[in-house]
Amino acid sequence: MNKSVLLGALTVAGLAAGAAGAATLDDVKARGTLNCAVSTGLTGFAAPDANGVWDGFDVGFCRAVAAAVLGDPMAVEFVPTTGQTRFTALASGEVDLLARNTTWTFSRDVDLKFTFVGTNYYDGQGFMVPRELGVSSAKDLDGATICIQTGTTTELNLADYFRVNNISYEPVPIETNAEAQQQYLAGACDVYTTDASGLAATRATFEAPGDHVLLPEIVSKEPLGPLVRHGDNEWGDIVRWTLNALISAEELGVTSANVEELSAGTNNPEINRMLGSEGELGAMLGLEADWAKNAILAGGNYGELFEKNIGENTPIGLARGLNAQWTDGGLIYSPPFR
Amino acid sequence: MTTLTDPPKAGFRLSQLIYDTRYRSITIQTIAMILLLFGLYWLVNNTIQNLSALGKDFDFGFLSQPAGYDINQRLVEYSSQSTHGRAAIVGILNTILIAVLGCALATVLGVIAGVLRLSKNWVINSLMAVYVEGFRNVPLLLWIIAIFALMTEGTPAPREFRVGGDAAMILNESVAVTNRGVYIPGIVLENGWAASSFMNWLIIAAVFVASLFVIRTVRKRADAVQEKTGDRPTTWYQQLALLIIPTGIVMFLMGATMQYPSLKGFNFADGIHLRNSLIALWLALSLYTGAFIAEIVRAGILAISKGQTEAASALGLRPTRTMNLVILPQAMRVIVPPLISQFLNLTKNSSLAIAVGYMDVRSTLGGITINQTGRELEGMLLMAAFYLVLSLAISGVMNVYNNRTQLKER
Numbered sequence: 001m002n003k004s005v006l007l008g009a010l011t012v013a014g015l016a017a018g019a020a021g022a023a024t025l026d027d028v029k030a031r032g033t034l035n036c037a038v039s040t041g042l043t044g045f046a047a048p049d050a051n052g053v054w055d056g057f058d059v060g061f062c063r064a065v066a067a068a069v070l071g072d073p074m075a076v077e078f079v080p081t082t083g084q085t086r087f088t089a090l091a092s093g094e095v096d097l098l099a100r101n102t103t104w105t106f107s108r109d110v111d112l113k114f115t116f117v118g119t120n121y122y123d124g125q126g127f128m129v130p131r132e133l134g135v136s137s138a139k140d141l142d143g144a145t146i147c148i149q150t151g152t153t154t155e156l157n158l159a160d161y162f163r164v165n166n167i168s169y170e171p172v173p174i175e176t177n178a179e180a181q182q183q184y185l186a187g188a189c190d191v192y193t194t195d196a197s198g199l200a201a202t203r204a205t206f207e208a209p210g211d212h213v214l215l216p217e218i219v220s221k222e223p224l225g226p227l228v229r230h231g232d233n234e235w236g237d238i239v240r241w242t243l244n245a246l247i248s249a250e251e252l253g254v255t256s257a258n259v260e261e262l263s264a265g266t267n268n269p270e271i272n273r274m275l276g277s278e279g280e281l282g283a284m285l286g287l288e289a290d291w292a293k294n295a296i297l298a299g300g301n302y303g304e305l306f307e308k309n310i311g312e313n314t315p316i317g318l319a320r321g322l323n324a325q326w327t328d329g330g331l332i333y334s335p336p337f338r
Numbered sequence: 339m340t341t342l343t344d345p346p347k348a349g350f351r352l353s354q355l356i357y358d359t360r361y362r363s364i365t366i367q368t369i370a371m372i373l374l375l376f377g378l379y380w381l382v383n384n385t386i387q388n389l390s391a392l393g394k395d396f397d398f399g400f401l402s403q404p405a406g407y408d409i410n411q412r413l414v415e416y417s418s419q420s421t422h423g424r425a426a427i428v429g430i431l432n433t434i435l436i437a438v439l440g441c442a443l444a445t446v447l448g449v450i451a452g453v454l455r456l457s458k459n460w461v462i463n464s465l466m467a468v469y470v471e472g473f474r475n476v477p478l479l480l481w482i483i484a485i486f487a488l489m490t491e492g493t494p495a496p497r498e499f500r501v502g503g504d505a506a507m508i509l510n511e512s513v514a515v516t517n518r519g520v521y522i523p524g525i526v527l528e529n530g531w532a533a534s535s536f537m538n539w540l541i542i543a544a545v546f547v548a549s550l551f552v553i554r555t556v557r558k559r560a561d562a563v564q565e566k567t568g569d570r571p572t573t574w575y576q577q578l579a580l581l582i583i584p585t586g587i588v589m590f591l592m593g594a595t596m597q598y599p600s601l602k603g604f605n606f607a608d609g610i611h612l613r614n615s616l617i618a619l620w621l622a623l624s625l626y627t628g629a630f631i632a633e634i635v636r637a638g639i640l641a642i643s644k645g646q647t648e649a650a651s652a653l654g655l656r657p658t659r660t661m662n663l664v665i666l667p668q669a670m671r672v673i674v675p676p677l678i679s680q681f682l683n684l685t686k687n688s689s690l691a692i693a694v695g696y697m698d699v700r701s702t703l704g705g706i707t708i709n710q711t712g713r714e715l716e717g718m719l720l721m722a723a724f725y726l727v728l729s730l731a732i733s734g735v736m737n738v739y740n741n742r743t744q745l746k747e748r
């Protein structure tokens with residue numbers, strides 16, 4: 001009995017770990033699709049539309065990587081994950097890439113053995129409360145019931161924030177954003193806390209968004225970014241430079257509308273190197289010369305993705321803020337293509 | 339004259355390993371053993387290889403690291419600064435709590451429904467049939483979520499209880515049913531003897547159990563007197579006194595006072611908070627398992643020959659007494675073994691707690707801790723070991739009971 005349980009557990013662990021460590025690029029090419037882990041549904045970042053086609057800011061990045069590697073932005077198998085299942089899915093090799101508003105932290109990078117390829121959204125943790133409660137600051141939340149997604153950094157930040165400010169709270173652990181929304185709207189919790197972008201996205205789907213306020217306190221730094229497993233640096237490079245290509249494209253004025261034209265050759269050598277009309281950057285990554293062009297064609301450059309999915313003209317209405325290009329006073333900055 | 343010669347001694351041939359019954363079983367066992375060892379070797383080796391491919395080691399050190407997260411329902415002291423090991427203990431106690439509560443309620447429901455399903459009253463027995471079939475044939479997870487949703491959506495928020503709100507407390511202003519759970523009056527020990535309230539309650543429980551043992555000796559003595567003289571001495575007042583007084587004295591000395599829930603700020607404070615997650619999980623597990631137990635009880639009762647009932651009525655016993663004194667004691671022998679399986683099922687099913695955010699061991703150690711530390715293998719092994727120990731303990735206790743109610747064959 002004892003032995004068989006141990007065996008069972010070892011089998012599961014063994015099989016789960018089986019796929020890790022191989023050359024991811026070859027696997028993806030052989031499979032013909034990219035397996036990309038996204039959230040179970042967060043409007044603007046990753047959610048299936050009315051036709052069941054995934055769409056959003058994180059989804060757009062998955063599509064850009066698929067376009068860079070396979071030349072087809074639709075060749076993506078989306079794997080919805082919760083805060084708790086995402087890391088196991090990536091570590092076990094079930095997915096090649098995790099793009100699920102995941103905060104870059106020391107322990108995830110070092111101890112959980114993941115490689116964060118960059119930051120695609122600079123965020124911070126906020127609080128949302130119903131306007132009728134009349135709360136104006138997070139410091140007034142003593143004794144409040146707070147809905148929180150388990151397995152996230154917000155859970156830890158929340159514990160720290162309330163301990164440091166010496167106030168108490170009652171956590172209500174939740175698995176997915178949809179559940180949190182239902183509990184919050186039913187009044188089973190007074191407050192919903194997660195990344196401010198997630199709060200804005202959630203509030204945008206409410207019937208009466210105006211009845212809910214985001215408190216002014218941002219209690220943490222949450223640099224969100226895509227990540228891959230440790231141990232396959234070539235694959236990590238591909239994902240990292242796809243992100244950088246999208247960012248550089250915005251900086252250099254390359255959009256999905258003009259990329260076709262620009263890829264024939266321009267008098268800006270950096271654009272030429274990136275889009276493959278000069279040098280061999282694509283071959284160095286093990287990809288086609290037009291990898292970056294395909295990535296940009298998939299859903300546009302970084303700015304286009306932002307504006308289309310979560311920007312000020314969408315229901316979510318997030319301002320660029322910290323996520324503006326460095327040339328506009330933001331933190332979005334790509335190393336040069338050289 | 340004939341000479342007896344020994345049959346020619348054939349040398350050992352390899353084919354004998356398969357065709358000779360003397361060797362065949364050894365051959366098969368050896369092969370099976372080798373395969374098993376190979377399988378085991380492959381599993382262990384695969385695990386080691388893959389762990390090193392991922393750059394991970396096998397280490398339980400994370401259990402002494404600070405957990406960093408908060409747990410809402412905790413039976414022992416715990417804060418976000420406590421260790422992951424402590425968080426696991428909080429989860430383990432929550433699992434045991436729901437298992438004990440669930441087994442108790444499921445047994446009560448099951449016995450009642452099982453007996454009533456055999457009732458001659460058509461309305462009662464068909465109602466019970468609906469209960470049994472309804473709960474037995476719908477997945478447990480749906481029941482848990484349905485009850486949870488009902489509790490969350492169908493009850494008022496605490497702020498409705500404010501002056502001028504729509505909701506009011508019930509039972510003489512002592513119980514509040516809200517969409518965050520039910521608040522009931524609690525007993526607080528103002529000057530307990532031990533440092534933590536958990537230990538204090540453990541002391542009280544120990545005193546209570548001790549007085550139960552004393553009551554048993556009182557009863558045994560009464561039995562002995564009855565055997566000897568035919569008259570049973572009246573002991574109910576002794577039993578009642580023993581049941582209440584020692585525990586009462588200890589609680590009085592610890593300064594026990596009733597505390598009623600009252601609205602403070604966002605939530606009710608004081609009293610005991612039975613969270614929706616606990617109630618939903620408890621009710622769903624009990625109702626679901628109770629339906630199975632009802633069938634087991636019914637089977638047990640039907641297994642007792644009709645002659646027993648007839649003999650009991652011939653002796654002039656009323657139906658209730660027939661059931662309690664004649665049928666059920668015999669039926670227990672049939673009921674207890676499958677009942678053990680149901681208790682084990684309930685305990686293991688309690689790991690569905692994650693669906694409603696009940697912080698059991700699956701949610702703390704197997705959920706958040708694994709997620710924060712990335713120790714999947716260690717966490718899962720620990721959790722499997724815990725469920726194994728708990729299940730073996732439950733079946734051990736139930737087997738002791740089973741052995742005592744079994745027919746004594748000599």
